[in-house]
Amino acid sequence: MTVPAIILTVVLAVLGMEAFAWWAHKYIMHGWGWGWHRDHHEPHDNVFEKNDLYAVTFGTIVFFLFLIGYLYSEALWWAALGITLYGLIYTVIHDGLVHQRYFRWVPKRGYAKRLVQAHKLHHATVGKEGGVSFGFVFAADPAQLKAELKRQREAGIALVRDSAGA
Ligand SMILES: [Zn+2]
């Protein structure tokens, strides 16, 4: 593959993963897969969550993508690299920046602050119904998200915590 083709494949894989993550989070993790995701939405003192099984599952799938790519398709190998990059970006933002599982830094301004706010608002709903901000890297304006939470609460779609300010 040429260098531009490689770069394009990796970038598309990273962007595609944000779309896939949004979809999987909304329709699998908050759908039939809620059993594994639930403890991520409930307070606890454990180091690990059942929700981490999703990371293990996706990691295993990516391992096989690398393997199949290595044997049969260079493009698939580079796509697997893009997926891995997304996984790293995701874990730094979600597990690190937002949930402070391995570092503590509270951004005071800018896009990093918006990322934290947007995901905290994802955690503003109780249970699997409704909710906002299922993606991780592209964060909407928190004011918009609060308005949407307010709409969901009034429509009886979701149970929203009062701390959300919605
Ligand atoms: Zn969730």
Ligand SMILES: [Zn+2]
């Ligand atoms: Zn979270």
